[in-house]
Amino acid sequence: MGIQERKERERERRRQQIIIAAKRVFSEKGFGRATMEDIAKEAELSPGTLYLYFKNKDELYASLSIRILQYLLIRLEHVAKEASACLETRMESLKKAMLDVYDFDPLVIINMFHLQSSDTLRNLSPDLLTEIKDLSRKALGSMARILETGIREGVFIDRHPIALADILWALFSGVILWEESKKVIDADKDFVRPTFELAFDIFTRGLRAPKPA
Amino acid sequence: MGIQERKERERERRRQQIIIAAKRVFSEKGFGRATMEDIAKEAELSPGTLYLYFKNKDELYASLSIRILQYLLIRLEHVAKEASACLETRMESLKKAMLDVYDFDPLVIINMFHLQSSDTLRNLSPDLLTEIKDLSRKALGSMARILETGIREGVFIDRHPIALADILWALFSGVILWEESKKVIDADKDFVRPTFELAFDIFTRGLRAPKPA
Amino acid sequence: MGIQERKERERERRRQQIIIAAKRVFSEKGFGRATMEDIAKEAELSPGTLYLYFKNKDELYASLSIRILQYLLIRLEHVAKEASACLETRMESLKKAMLDVYDFDPLVIINMFHLQSSDTLRNLSPDLLTEIKDLSRKALGSMARILETGIREGVFIDRHPIALADILWALFSGVILWEESKKVIDADKDFVRPTFELAFDIFTRGLRAPKPA
Amino acid sequence: MGIQERKERERERRRQQIIIAAKRVFSEKGFGRATMEDIAKEAELSPGTLYLYFKNKDELYASLSIRILQYLLIRLEHVAKEASACLETRMESLKKAMLDVYDFDPLVIINMFHLQSSDTLRNLSPDLLTEIKDLSRKALGSMARILETGIREGVFIDRHPIALADILWALFSGVILWEESKKVIDADKDFVRPTFELAFDIFTRGLRAPKPA
DNA sequence: CATGAATGAGGCTTCATTCAT
DNA sequence: AATGAATGAAGCCTCATTCAT
Numbered sequence: 001m002g003i004q005e006r007k008e009r010e011r012e013r014r015r016q017q018i019i020i021a022a023k024r025v026f027s028e029k030g031f032g033r034a035t036m037e038d039i040a041k042e043a044e045l046s047p048g049t050l051y052l053y054f055k056n057k058d059e060l061y062a063s064l065s066i067r068i069l070q071y072l073l074i075r076l077e078h079v080a081k082e083a084s085a086c087l088e089t090r091m092e093s094l095k096k097a098m099l100d101v102y103d104f105d106p107l108v109i110i111n112m113f114h115l116q117s118s119d120t121l122r123n124l125s126p127d128l129l130t131e132i133k134d135l136s137r138k139a140l141g142s143m144a145r146i147l148e149t150g151i152r153e154g155v156f157i158d159r160h161p162i163a164l165a166d167i168l169w170a171l172f173s174g175v176i177l178w179e180e181s182k183k184v185i186d187a188d189k190d191f192v193r194p195t196f197e198l199a200f201d202i203f204t205r206g207l208r209a210p211k212p213a
Numbered sequence: 214m215g216i217q218e219r220k221e222r223e224r225e226r227r228r229q230q231i232i233i234a235a236k237r238v239f240s241e242k243g244f245g246r247a248t249m250e251d252i253a254k255e256a257e258l259s260p261g262t263l264y265l266y267f268k269n270k271d272e273l274y275a276s277l278s279i280r281i282l283q284y285l286l287i288r289l290e291h292v293a294k295e296a297s298a299c300l301e302t303r304m305e306s307l308k309k310a311m312l313d314v315y316d317f318d319p320l321v322i323i324n325m326f327h328l329q330s331s332d333t334l335r336n337l338s339p340d341l342l343t344e345i346k347d348l349s350r351k352a353l354g355s356m357a358r359i360l361e362t363g364i365r366e367g368v369f370i371d372r373h374p375i376a377l378a379d380i381l382w383a384l385f386s387g388v389i390l391w392e393e394s395k396k397v398i399d400a401d402k403d404f405v406r407p408t409f410e411l412a413f414d415i416f417t418r419g420l421r422a423p424k425p426a
Numbered sequence: 427m428g429i430q431e432r433k434e435r436e437r438e439r440r441r442q443q444i445i446i447a448a449k450r451v452f453s454e455k456g457f458g459r460a461t462m463e464d465i466a467k468e469a470e471l472s473p474g475t476l477y478l479y480f481k482n483k484d485e486l487y488a489s490l491s492i493r494i495l496q497y498l499l500i501r502l503e504h505v506a507k508e509a510s511a512c513l514e515t516r517m518e519s520l521k522k523a524m525l526d527v528y529d530f531d532p533l534v535i536i537n538m539f540h541l542q543s544s545d546t547l548r549n550l551s552p553d554l555l556t557e558i559k560d561l562s563r564k565a566l567g568s569m570a571r572i573l574e575t576g577i578r579e580g581v582f583i584d585r586h587p588i589a590l591a592d593i594l595w596a597l598f599s600g601v602i603l604w605e606e607s608k609k610v611i612d613a614d615k616d617f618v619r620p621t622f623e624l625a626f627d628i629f630t631r632g633l634r635a636p637k638p639a
Numbered sequence: 640m641g642i643q644e645r646k647e648r649e650r651e652r653r654r655q656q657i658i659i660a661a662k663r664v665f666s667e668k669g670f671g672r673a674t675m676e677d678i679a680k681e682a683e684l685s686p687g688t689l690y691l692y693f694k695n696k697d698e699l700y701a702s703l704s705i706r707i708l709q710y711l712l713i714r715l716e717h718v719a720k721e722a723s724a725c726l727e728t729r730m731e732s733l734k735k736a737m738l739d740v741y742d743f744d745p746l747v748i749i750n751m752f753h754l755q756s757s758d759t760l761r762n763l764s765p766d767l768l769t770e771i772k773d774l775s776r777k778a779l780g781s782m783a784r785i786l787e788t789g790i791r792e793g794v795f796i797d798r799h800p801i802a803l804a805d806i807l808w809a810l811f812s813g814v815i816l817w818e819e820s821k822k823v824i825d826a827d828k829d830f831v832r833p834t835f836e837l838a839f840d841i842f843t844r845g846l847r848a849p850k851p852a
Numbered sequence: 853c854a855t856g857a858a859t860g861a862g863g864c865t866t867c868a869t870t871c872a873t
Numbered sequence: 874a875a876t877g878a879a880t881g882a883a884g885c886c887t888c889a890t891t892c893a894t
Contacts, residue, residue, distance in 0.1 A: 014857090030332020032245050035884065046859045051886065117330050117390040119243020121397050159411065166391065166404075167384075167412040174387020177330040178379065184334050191379075198372065199380040206419025227874095248867060259876045261870075270868065456758020458671050461888060472855045474891075483889065543756050543816040545669020547823050585837065592817065592830075593838040597806075600813020603756040604805065610760050617805075624798065625806040632845025653878090675864060685880045690865070 015053050018043050019067070022060055027107040031061055031120060058120055062128050065112040069135040072101045076142035087150050094146055095200045098172055099193060106192070110180055113173045140165045147207070156207045164207065171199055228266050231256050232280065235273055240320040244274055244333065271336050275345060278325040282348040285314045289355035300363050307359055308413045311385055312406060319405070323393055326386045353378045360420070369420040381416060388412055441479050444469050445493065448486055453533040457487055457546065484549050488558060491538040495561040498527045502568035513576050520572055521626045524598055525619060532618070536606055539599045566591045573633070582633045590633065597625055654692050657682050658706070661699055666746040670700055670759060697759055701767050704751040708774040711740045715781035726789050733785055734839045737811055738832060745831070749819050752812045779804045786846070795846045807842060814838055 021043035025034045036057055040047040054060035075097040082090055102109050115121060121129070143165035150156035156164075179192045234256035238247045249270055253260040267273040288310040295303055315322050328334060334342070356378040363369035369377075392405045447469035451460045462483055466473040480486040501523040508516055528535050541547060547555070569591035576582035582590075605618045660682035664673045675696055679686040693699035714736040721729055741748050754760060760768070782804040789795035795803075818831045 010857095030335070032332055033336075036886080037884085047885085048860065048887075049858055052857070057885070113390075114330055116394045117327055119245055121394065122243065123246075157415075163408065163411060164415075166408060167388065167415065170387035170391040170408070170412065171380075171384050172387070173391060174383035174385070175380065177326075177390070178383040178386060181329045181334065195376065195379060195383070198376060199383065202370075202377075202380065202419035203415060204419070205421075205423075206415035206417070208418075210418075249869080250867075253877090260868085261877060262875055264869070265874070456761065458758055459762075462890080463888075466856095473889085474855055474857095475853085477890070478853070539816075540756055542820045543753055545671055547820065548669070549672075583841075589834065589837060590841075592834060593810075593814065593841065596813035596817040596834070596838065597810050598813070599817060600809035600811070601806065603752075603816070604809040604812060607755045607760065621802065621805060621809070624802060625809065628796075628803075628806065628845035629841060630845070631847075631849075632841035632843070634844075636844075649878095674862085676862095686864085687866075687881065688879055691878070696864070 011053075014049075018045070018050060018053055018060070019064060023064055023105075023107050023111065026061065026064070026111055031111075031114065031118065055125065058123050059125060059128055061111070061120060062115060062124050062132060064108050065115050065132060066128075066135065068101065068105060068108045068112055069132065069139060071104060072097075073135055073139050073142065075101060076139055076146070080142045080145045087153060087155055090146055090149065091204050094143070095197065095204075098200075099196060102176065102192065102196070109176060113177050116173065117177070140169060143168060150207065155209065157209045168200075168203060171203060172196065175199055224266075228276075231258070231263060231266055231273070232277060236277055236318070236320050236324065239274065239277070239324050244324075244327065244331065268338065271333050272338060272341055274324070274333055275328060275337050275341050277321050278328050278345060279341075279348065281314065281318060281321045281325055282345065282352060284317060285310075286348055286352045286355065288314060289352055289359070293355045293358045300366060300368055303359055303362065304417050307356070308410065308417075311413075312409060315389065315405065315409075322389060326390050329386065330390070353382060356381060363420065368422065370422045377420065381413075384412055384416060385409065437479075441489075444471065444476060444479055444486070445490060449490055449531070449533050449537065452487065452490070452537050457537075457540065457544065481551065484546050485551060485554055487537070487546055488541060488550050488554050490534050491541055491558060492554075492561065494527065494531060494534045494538055495558065495565060497530060498523075499561055499565045499568065501527060502565055502572070506568045506571045513579060513581055516572055516575065517630050520569070521623065521630075524626070525622060528602065528618065528622070535602060539603050542599065543603070566595060569594060576633065581635065583635045594626075594629060597629060598622065601625055650692075653688075657684070657689060657692055657699070658703060662703055662744070662746050662750065665700065665703070665750055670750075670753065670757065694764065697762050698764060698767055700750070700759060701754060701763050701771060703747050704754050704771060705767075705774065707740065707744060707747045707751055708771065708778060710743060711736075712774055712778050712781065714740060715778055715785070719781045719784045726792060726794055729785060729788065730843050733782070734836065734843075737839075738835060741815065741831065741835070748815060752816050755812065756816070779808060782807060789846065794848065796848045803846065807839075810838055810842060811835065 018039070022034075022039045025038045025042050028034075029038065036050055037047050039060070040050055043050075050060065054063060076094075079090060079093045079097050082093060085093070124132070140162065144161035147156060147164045147168070148161040151158055151161060175196045176192055179190070179195055183190070231252070235247075235252045238251045238255050241247075242251065249260050249263055252273070253263055256263075263273065267276060289307075292303060292306045292310050295306060298306070337345070353375065357374035360369060360377045360381070361374040364371055364374060388409045389405055392403070392408055396403070444465070448460075448465045451464045451468050454460075455464065462473050462476055465486070466476055469476075476486065480489060502520075505516060505519045505523050508519060511519070550558070566588065570587035573582060573590045573594075574587040577584055577587060601622045602618055605616070605621055609616070657678070661673075661678045664677045664681050667673075668677065675689055676686050678699070679689055682689075689699065693702060715733075718729060718732045718736050721732060724732070763771070779801065783800035786795060786803045786807075787800040790797055790800060814835045815831055818829070818834055822829070
């Protein structure tokens, strides 16, 4: 019983070890240029071992996203359930949640958006694709529910909450990817946080229904 | 002289022919899975010929972006120079310009954002990287100038115009990439236009300085 | 002593368990595509355990043949010793013995001939090779002795009995392999038995010395 | 026009060059242990080049058989058409044809029978499998037609000609594979020819219908 | 004895790039 | 300038085998 459990934990630890290594390597070299051997070396394992834990390179890559999406989802659902708070507060929580998820693991977040905007997506196993799709949909759904309260209160403009959530999500990924790409081009300063804060505020203000005269 | 010129034109024509083919192939297969032979076949040329016009695959890929960036820049500068019009009109023009650029060649726009969010960027020749960087900066600059007028008129909040332009650009790329990736996952409907229109409107409204009480 | 013995029996039981599993897997996937893990799973053992009973994959493969060769040998020697019977009867017994051996375990017989006609043979340990060689020679010898009686009786043509046994053996393996390969190509009907019976009869009739005029 | 033709010839020459190398390597190491790099080296080409002429290893392997089957078919059809000759002569021609095909390229014949009796067959492309199947069927058909004449003349026993052809084919492959495998085990003497000649004679004699008393 | 996770050599294959024609 | 056959480096992945538990 205890043995079964310990093994399970061991296995999970190894997965993490690999994921951590993969994260570093993918971030440093990008998906295309990172090799399985690079990752194996970084994880201090042999190439073959990676395949005991992940079916192939694509799936390893996608696995990075799964975890962060799960974390994102938890945070968003938590915010969505804060029935008590006023809208203002809830939007603040939402912004904070998104930034926290970014801070939690910037490299993985970036990887995730790369995944989203790449052809890797097309080559995932149906299972994994379904899982990602599912998590994404749920996360978008949570965001939509938060925004919806603002609409119901008559504070936000009356648009389809999912459409608004899509835009917020696009803004999030857009800011992260663009600021990231500026780093490649330009410098090593990181403007993600302040830029997203400003963007989020503008977005929130833009959502407010014009006061009836 | 005339001969020189004609040759130049011929050469440019070939480049375009290749770029058009590359565009199709990259869009269909993604950068990673598209091969130079695919592109050569699509262009009805031999693989070797591609290398007479482009130094390597990365540069060919990046070249797609150059053109669209040039077009974008022209459109933005045109809007920026519309001194006459009122802010409202200018923002409309800006939105229209961005959407036009997207409509002009959606595939290439998508490619460009993929490029931005990929590791290819890191492997470009310094020359090409500089050119892209330059065009991007100019485009961002144009956008910033347009937004700046709103700030000077006291209509828009007083934030650094470049920061605002960054956000608008992030929103643009974010919406396009996200809607595009939804297509991979889900269906073949295209929500880029309406989503960006809504996003742009929210953004614009969010820019407006709150009326002093 | 009793303990020693029981252990020995246990060990043999395990070997058989593995051999049975290997037989199934080799037959289903062929030697090249069957993995040691496949076999271990089929035997409900771990891969490592296989190596406690067989030095390596080749030897495990070859071991399948050993058993059937032993069985074949016993049957053939039994027929060879039937001094009493008339030639006709003895040839019938011979045919029956061969078909029985085939029926006893078609999969293993097929494996054996595959082994014979493959490159695995070349990679066996000298010991195992010697054992197979030995059994084969003995089996061929038994067949030769049976045929020899016919020659001595003046009924069969006077050729080297070993050469005739070679031919009979070749016919046996040829029919089995060819009918088997037809199954891959065409259908799932099994013509081994009737074809070999006919072949054997033709062969036997062909052996008869032409009557002196 | 001439250019087209020369290219075609060049291409065919290269294919042959590769086939010859493959033949040597497969024969020496067997299919399983032969690597594409081995073959490339033997052909004094780079590994990549092999794939310009053969889709993969299996197909290269199978291609060896195609040629010899074609040659076999031609020879058999030629014999089948010898309407003039007496049965005796025709059977002699048949035997000679089979032996000639063996002599034409023993290594390839052996390869072909290995292919037949291996799992490679199962992994061929449908096209190639169809081609092999087709050639085999035709060859068997030709043999059957030859034997059929003997039946019609009342000289041979009245069995289904295809069944008889199957047996002859099995005998042919059986003798070759068995003699070949004896070489691995024992020596380097080659008994294929004499053994098959004897086997064929026995077979032919066995075919003769018993004289009505 | 048994396990099964880990190994790592090595196979097949792809494809960007070159270069003789 | 154009070709396209050839290259060969390098990637992904498999799997027989080992060894610490």
